[in-house]
Amino acid sequence: MMERAAARMPHALPAVHARGPHRVPVRAIDRRARAVLLCGRIEEAPFMRLTSFSDYALRLLIYAARHPDRLVTIEGAALAYDISRSHLTKVANVLTRAGFLNSVRGRSGGLELGRDPAALRLGEVLRVTEPDMAAAECFGPEEIRxxxxxxxxxxxxxxxxxxxxxxxxxxxxxxxxADEQE
Structure with a gap:
């Protein structure tokens, strides 16, 4: 689908294949040109895109919630979801600072939910993990408007x-x- 969209946009650069969604090489174009490229065909985007950071944050919270009887480790979650351990460590730090997770240090340490799953609203998590959220990049920071x-x-x-x-x-x-169990 990305290739078809790029074919209709002659000004588009080839996508970079990386872990996660296809991305335009940032180093190849300036911020204004990148905004035009990303926002040139907004009507073709059928869904809201979140960063992988938010995706990983929600997955880590789900992983911790699935194991309420024990502390979970970053290594365990990284293996379960095939996510980079170092990236997941950054996610865990943000979630811990926000109070969504509790961190227990030491040899038998790990992570546990910091709040009851029924009280942890997804919008709260996204506001922490996507502090500069914009529906499209061209509607984001002032310098590219x-x-x-x-x-x-x-x-x-x-x-x-x-x-x-x-x-x-x-x-x-x-x-x-609950959705997983149905």
Missing amino acids: DPNRPGALDAAIRDALAAFLQVMDRRTLADLL
């Missing part, structure tokens, strides 16, 4: 993002676990 774009469009995008977060606020970690 198009000054000719109507303010009403910015307002519509902000409303859509707020609606997305409202939906995520209605779902909890317990909901994700």
Whole structure:
């Protein structure tokens, strides 16, 4: 699908194959050109994209919630989900600082949920793991915004993002676990 979209966008650079979604090589173009490239065909994006950091954060929380009777390790979660241990360590640090996980140090240490899964709202997690969340990169930081774009469009995008977060606020970690069991 990405190749077909790139074929219709003659200004697109070839995608870089890496772990995770296809990405445009950042070093090859400046931020404004990258924003135009990424936002040139917004209507073709059928879903909201989150970073792998948020994806890994939700997976680590699910992993900890699946094992309430013991401490889990970063190594165990990394193996279970085939995720880089070093990347998962960064995720665990953020989740621990936010109080979503508790960290127990020492030889028999590990991680455990810091809150009841029924009280842990997904929107809260995303606000911590995606602090500069934008529906599309061209609607993100001020330095890449198009000054000719109507303010009403910015307002519509902000409303859509707020609606997305409202939906995520209605779902909890317990909901994700219940969905797995059905």
